[in-house]
Amino acid sequence: MTDVTTGQIAGAESAAPTSRRVALKRVLGPAHVWGLGVGIVLVGEFMGWNFAVGKGGAIAALTACWLAGILYTCVAMIDSEVTSTVAAAGGQYAQAKHIIGPLAAFNVGLYLVMAYTMLEVSNAIVTGDLIEAFVHNMGFVGDLDKRAFMALTIVFLSFLNYRGVLATLTLNYVITAIAFAAILVLFVAVKPWAPGETLKHSDLLTGLPYGGLGILAAMHFGLWYYLGIEGTTQAAEEVRSPARSLPLGTMTGMMTLLIAATLTWYVCSGLMPWEYLGQAVTPLYDAARLTGSGPLELLLFVGTLFATLASANGCINDASRAWFAMGRDRYMPVWFGAVHPRYHTPYRSIVFFVPIAILFAVSTPLDQTITLSILSGLLGYTIMALGVIIFRRKWPLGSISRGYVHPLHPLPAALLLLLCSVTYLAVFLGYGTQLLAMMAFYIAASAWFVLHRYKYCRRGDQFTMPWPRPKGY
Amino acid sequence: MKRTPYEPPAQPVLGQVFDALLVLGLVLVTLYLPLLLKLAGSGTISDIADKPSWETLGQNPVMAGQWEKLGFDPASAATIVGTRFDYSFxxxxxxxxxxxxxxxxxxxxxxxxxxxxxxxxxxxxxxxxxxxxxxx
Structure with missing residues (x-):
């Protein structure tokens, strides 16, 4: 294992025309990949998903949960094939660079950075709100400035990431497991085998308050159940055996999330009126409070806190790696492409986002930071669907070595495109101006890249895989 | 025939700082400012009753019981219950x-x-x- 290699990066043997290329440590196994994926996403069960209830009612949210599950199954299938073949830091960014082209790669890099940074911000907001609510429920009287906890969360986790990836991802694995266990304990504690005793679905489920349109609108926040599972690919350059570990870690992560999402919906919709659930900041913690059990409330406080910390931790890891990869390729200033001489982490990229994250955390509402994250993720999934079609066309099966081949192509890509289109419409319903603001950001950034930034990029260096010439080029 | 590799210009440190700040500025202007000025965000309509009761809010006894466990009375719940998304197309x-x-x-x-x-x-x-x- 080396930190500075001479062409030993997986799939990038011919990458560096220069003799030495900066690379990250290869220390991660499938459990870390699972921990990174589920760790980022599991927080989606503890907060944010319930805004789907606000947009369409509880039944609509369940429908959205399953539809989003199909969308993410397509994402996981496609991502496993492409990532196990293009295993380099930056994940989807590196893939877009090899498959579609520089401008698309630049945009995908930005999607990743914005999606994960806004998810990190959302986690920090929830951490602050949760601590405030818990302290007051414990009988504290007086004012507590939750913004201090938001800022502290971001600074502390950024420092952990600055110090080293193995320590932070091992920590992620442990606290993710505890958070998942908290959901399972809550599910058992509400006695799902005795309907009406604790869970009161028959009195609380009220159909579709917005009619069929509500199901469509709920897809917007339905993505939150799983958003970020594709983050497993960000650490591709740090995984010991990408062809095995990435598909295994991603698909088991997806199964974990499908189970957790359904359990979460079942418990919360049986305990809270939909109007409350649709705007709650910490729904699972509230569900525990409604059981009247002190130990359960404490467990879900810890579970929610751990889930948000694990997610924010993984987000800092992923956003910084995407930014690092862009800096290394000169899509962003090369200053960001540096690795810390002692800790071997992309430390400048980590530090750069701290002030942005704090600014958004202390001054914007949760549903809007979540929407910014979802929109960036959604744009990335759209490109992913188009990308895999282009990938198979440029390098048909058999022309290059693939770590994993996803079945039924192009059905997953077509289904993913369809579900992405539905989700754009869902965001348009209620959050149309935010959708346009986000598009304005990416259009302006693209113009900047084309007119200014791309001139600093070496053309031939954009293609580093040891593959034959793409078909048709 | 292999094409002569394009040799990009070196970017001075000041240029790199400017580019980084430009990206930051773009984030603030296009994403943060609209939220700060409330130009973006959720489109909702409110219909809040003057003297609400659980019945007028459409809450059955089980729902009312859960609201109360969460620390709400009809007056404080009315804003949440009366706020709906505006899906006019x-x-x-x-x-x-x-x-x-x-x-x-x-x-x-x-x-x-x-x-x-x-x-x-x-x-x-x-x-x-x-x-x-x-x-x-």
Whole structure:
């Protein structure tokens, strides 16, 4: 294992025309990949998903949960094939660079950075709100400035990431497991085998308050159940055996999330009126409070806190790696492409986002930071669907070595495109101006890249895989 | 025939700082400012009763019991219950949004392909032969 290699990066043997290329440590196994994926996403069960209830009612949210599950199954299938073949830091960014082209790669890099940074911000907001609510429920009287906890969360986790990836991802694995266990304990504690005793679905489920349109609108926040599972690919350059570990870690992560999402919906919709659930900041913690059990409330406080910390931790890891990869390729200033001489982490990229994250955390509402994250993720999934079609066309099966081949192509890509289109419409319903603001950001950034930034990029260096010439080029 | 590699200009440190700040500025202007000025965000309508009861809010006894466990009374719950998303549909707004999204992807893919051809020409040479090994 080396930190500075001479062409030993997986799939990038011919990458560096220069003799030495900066690379990250290869220390991660499938459990870390699972921990990174589920760790980022599991927080989606503890907060944010319930805004789907606000947009369409509880039944609509369940429908959205399953539809989003199909969308993410397509994402996981496609991502496993492409990532196990293009295993380099930056994940989807590196893939877009090899498959579609520089401008698309630049945009995908930005999607990743914005999606994960806004998810990190959302986690920090929830951490602050949760601590405030818990302290007051414990009988504290007086004012507590939750913004201090938001800022502290971001600074502390950024420092952990600055110090080293193995320590932070091992920590992620442990606290993710505890958070998942908290959901399972809550599910058992509400006695799902005795309907009406604790869970009161028959009195609380009220159909579709917005009619069929509500199901469509709920897809917007339905993505939150799983958003970020594709983050497993960000650490591709740090995984010991990408062809095995990435598909295994991603698909088991997806199964974990499908189970957790359904359990979460079942418990919360049986305990809270939909109007409350649709705007709650910490729904699972509230569900525990409604059981009247002190130990359960404490467990879900810890579970929610751990889930948000694990997610924010993984987000800092992923956003910084995407930014690092862009800096290394000169899509962003090369200053960001540096690795810390002692800790071997992309430390400048980590530090750069701290002030942005704090600014958004202390001054914007949760549903809007979540929407910014979802929109960036959604744009990335759209490109992913188009990308895999282009990938198979440029390098048909058999022309290059693939770590994993996803079945039924192009059905997953077509289904993913369809579900992405539905989700754009869902965001348009209620959050149309935010959708346009986000598009304005990416259009302006693209113009900047084309007119200014791309001139600093070496053309031939954009293609580093040891593959034959793409078909048709 | 292999194309002469493009040699990019070196970017001075000040230029790098400027570029980094420009990206930050873009985030603040396009994403943060609209939220700060409340130009973006959720579109809702409110219908809040003056002297609400659980019955007028459409809450059955079980729902009312859960609200109370959560620390709400009818007056404090009325704002939450009475606020709904505004799904009134503007076809013009929809058409503009759809055009922006589709136009963005089409332009991005076309421009990327143009850049990609340069990358491939520099990496593999000008005269393509499908399946040929890359030139070293």
């Amino acid at each position: 503007s076809w013009i707004g929809f058409a503009v949004t759809a055009l922006v999204i589709v136009g963005y992807f089409v332009a991005m893919l076309r421009w990327s392909d143009r850049e990609y051809r340069d990358v491939i020409a520099e990496r593999f040479g000008e005269n393509p032969t499908d399946g040929a090994a890359p030139e070293r």
